[in-house]
Amino acid sequence: MGRVKSFFFEFLSFDSARAKVINLSSILLLFAIIPTKIIENSHSICIFKNFLLPLIFGENCSYLGDCNCPACGMGRSFGNILHGNFIRAWGFNKLAFIALTIMVALIIINAIKLIKDKRVLKR
16 A cells, blocks of 8 residues: 555655656647647636735735736647647647746656666666
8 A cells, every 4th residue: 555655645746757757748738639628618717816806905906917827828828839720829828838848848858858768777
């Protein structure tokens, strides 16, 4: 039981290269599989927009740009990028292009690290 628990927490915490590759790839795969209409029509689950900013600043956040955080629209933008709708993705969140590039780079870097570690273990 302890082995399963540690395996679960490894993936939950992004603690290893293997967990990073699997978790980030799974996130991107989900955005690629789910149709953009479902992603775009879903309710926003942004913790900052729905909970923290209204808690701090009250119901009227007009001076903050209607309580939007920099990550608002990121999921919708990811879904559109992975479906090839780049202009629509740009409209949801411009930072998604940078975030997606970083995610892909992290997947590649950690996959290379896993391959190198496997080669070292074989020697």
